[in-house]
Amino acid sequence: MERKKALEIVKEQLTEHRYVHTLGVMETAIALAERYGADRKKAEIAAIFHDYAKFRPKEEMRRIVIQQKMDETLLHYGTELLHAPVGAYLVEHEVGITNQEILSAITNHTTGAVDMPLLDQIIFLADYIEPGRNFPGVDEVRALAQEDLEVACIAALRNTVTFLMKQQQLIFPATIETYNHLQRKRKNR
Numbered sequence: 001m002e003r004k005k006a007l008e009i010v011k012e013q014l015t016e017h018r019y020v021h022t023l024g025v026m027e028t029a030i031a032l033a034e035r036y037g038a039d040r041k042k043a044e045i046a047a048i049f050h051d052y053a054k055f056r057p058k059e060e061m062r063r064i065v066i067q068q069k070m071d072e073t074l075l076h077y078g079t080e081l082l083h084a085p086v087g088a089y090l091v092e093h094e095v096g097i098t099n100q101e102i103l104s105a106i107t108n109h110t111t112g113a114v115d116m117p118l119l120d121q122i123i124f125l126a127d128y129i130e131p132g133r134n135f136p137g138v139d140e141v142r143a144l145a146q147e148d149l150e151v152a153c154i155a156a157l158r159n160t161v162t163f164l165m166k167q168q169q170l171i172f173p174a175t176i177e178t179y180n181h182l183q184r185k186r187k188n189r
């Protein structure tokens, strides 16, 4: 799909602020794809659609998780996580994107997942470091992203878990499992 067409489709689903974030994720994901040898076009399309379901009604998202037999434990960690896997489902069924690598990257962009392929890591990280993000620690992760994709993902996962802990929020375990997995891989390098 052409970039212009994809952006037109997603713009209708998002607020202006979220659309600007999406453009930042797109630029960042393309740069990371070039840096780490991933498919530029798949990175572009996955980034454009990563937040497709962000503003869908919570009830619709819950219903899709149940009807499509997605991991129902997601429902016990608040509604913020649902837009990622539900987004992948809607992008497939409403927009007609069937590429599994793109759909996987959209599915895993918020929580991460153990054994994330290259494209998943790129979208996960691009969402975290795009130019519009300005939370504490993001510059360190931006610098790491130039050097080592997995080390940068580890830092982003660590920051997210630390942030959620400080806020006394629930933590969906896949994020910690992803952190452990990448950290173990790194130590064994």
Ligand SMILES: Nc1ncnc2c1ncn2[C@@H]1O[C@H](COP(=O)(O)OP(=O)(O)O)[C@@H](O)[C@H]1O
Binding pocket: 051, 054, 077, 080, 081, 109, 110, 111, 127, 160, 164, 170, 171, 172, 173, 174, 175, 176
């Ligand atoms: N493992 C987790 N458990 C619970 N909440 C999480 C987890 N991982 C990320 N979040 C939260 O989900 C929210 C959405 O994050 P994210 O998908 O990165 O943003 P966006 O989709 O808006 O670009 C954030 O508030 C983040 O802290």
